[in-house]
Amino acid sequence: MPTLDTAINGDPDTGADLTPYGGVTADAAWAEEIRSLAERRDAVLLAHNYQLPEIQEIADHTGDSLALSRIAAESDASTIVFCGVHFMAETAKMLSPDKTVLIPDARAGCSLADSITGEQLREWKAEHPGAVVVSYVNTTAEVKAETDICCTSSNAVDVVASIPADREVLFCPDQFLGAHVKRVTGRENLHIWAGECHVHAGINGPELAERAEEDPGADLFIHPECGCATSALYLAGEGAVAEDRVKILSTGDMLTAARETKAESVLVATEVGMLHQLRKAAPEIDFRAVNDRASCRYMKMITPAALLRSLREGADEVRVAPEIAERGRASVRRMIEIGTPGGGE
Numbered sequence: 620m621p622t623l624d625t626a627i628n629g630d631p632d633t634g635a636d637l638t639p640y641g642g643v644t645a646d647a648a649w650a651e652e653i654r655s656l657a658e659r660r661d662a663v664l665l666a667h668n669y670q671l672p673e674i675q676e677i678a679d680h681t682g683d684s685l686a687l688s689r690i691a692a693e694s695d696a697s698t699i700v701f702c703g704v705h706f707m708a709e710t711a712k713m714l715s716p717d718k719t720v721l722i723p724d725a726r727a728g729c730s731l732a733d734s735i736t737g738e739q740l741r742e743w744k745a746e747h748p749g750a751v752v753v754s755y756v757n758t759t760a761e762v763k764a765e766t767d768i769c770c771t772s773s774n775a776v777d778v779v780a781s782i783p784a785d786r787e788v789l790f791c792p793d794q795f796l797g798a799h800v801k802r803v804t805g806r807e808n809l810h811i812w813a814g815e816c817h818v819h820a821g822i823n824g825p826e827l828a829e830r831a832e833e834d835p836g837a838d839l840f841i842h843p844e845c846g847c848a849t850s851a852l853y854l855a856g857e858g859a860v861a862e863d864r865v866k867i868l869s870t871g872d873m874l875t876a877a878r879e880t881k882a883e884s885v886l887v888a889t890e891v892g893m894l895h896q897l898r899k900a901a902p903e904i905d906f907r908a909v910n911d912r913a914s915c916r917y918m919k920m921i922t923p924a925a926l927l928r929s930l931r932e933g934a935d936e937v938r939v940a941p942e943i944a945e946r947g948r949a950s951v952r953r954m955i956e957i958g959t960p961g962g963g964e
């Protein structure tokens with residue numbers, strides 16, 4: 620039977636101990652134990668697209684965060700094991716309040732979601748009475764509960780455009796997506812929270828322009844739902860790269876575009892985990908990361924050992940207070956009513 624141990628891995632920004640669970644090899648015995656424990660717990664295993672390949676392969680479903688939350692809500696299983704980061708598991712719990720939701724490591728956070736707390740949002744709202752709050756889906760349940768309408772970057776412009784022009788709008792937490800929405804809508808009464816995904820802060824204008832200049836025939840695939848990609852989206856709009864080479868695509872659409880493109884090379888601006896799937900889909904194309912350091916350490920905390928522990932111990936359980944869940948659900952529902960939200964991150 621595999622054993623659990625750990626490796627040293629603290630967070631340089633906060634000092635928090637982010638030592639992932641380790642010491643387990645994802646071999647056939649592991650896979651067999653995972654499957655049998657999942658059956659015993661009546662659990663469905665969901666994995667985000669940026670998870671480690673071995674986690675994606677053992678999962679019942681892979682996808683983006685909103686697609687996985689919908690699958691969770693529709694599943695007959697009484698337990699959801701969400702292999703992703705914490706706000707995603709919270710969203711699944713909000714949409715499936717009667718199910719047990721487990722995340723294999725509750726410390727798997729998100730620097731973008733952590734950019735604003737419920738308390739900070741309440742203070743911001745107090746400074747702008749009557750303003751409509753629009754929040755990107757990468758937010759905690761508490762922030763969603765303080766939000767009027769959630770958005771993804773696929774529908775952020777539509778969501779803001781649906782708000783009467785004379786109402787102030789507070790947009791959080793992603794400053795790049797906020798700047799993009801402000802530019803497209805031309806709306807002066809849109810206030811933007813200065814949050815960002817620190818994991819991908821390395822993708823910057825000169826780097827993006829340099830990569831594009833080195834390879835003038837390459838397509839540029841941008842996944843709009845991630846912190847790094849929203850900064851790339853902003854840069855593309857600023858003219859850092861020619862617009863006709865820029866393709867804003869969900870992860871599913873990236874795989875389709877990879878099979879269809881005539882380009883010999885593609886620059887990919889998103890979490891590097893996506894390269895694995897793209898190379899499998901179109902082995903003849905040279906896929907390269909705009910920034911090969913753009914790897915989300917939080918996503919990679921869901922290790923084979925963490926998943927095993929989760930199923931053995933029924934941990935870590937995700938709980939959302941019913942009143943918060945109800946208000947958060949309402950902001951997600953309003954987003955869905957306005958139009959096709961696309962996927963979450």
Ligand code: SF4
Nearest residue numbers: 729730731816846915
């Ligand atoms: S890549 Fe950035 S935005 Fe996405 S989960 Fe990780 S920290 Fe959050």
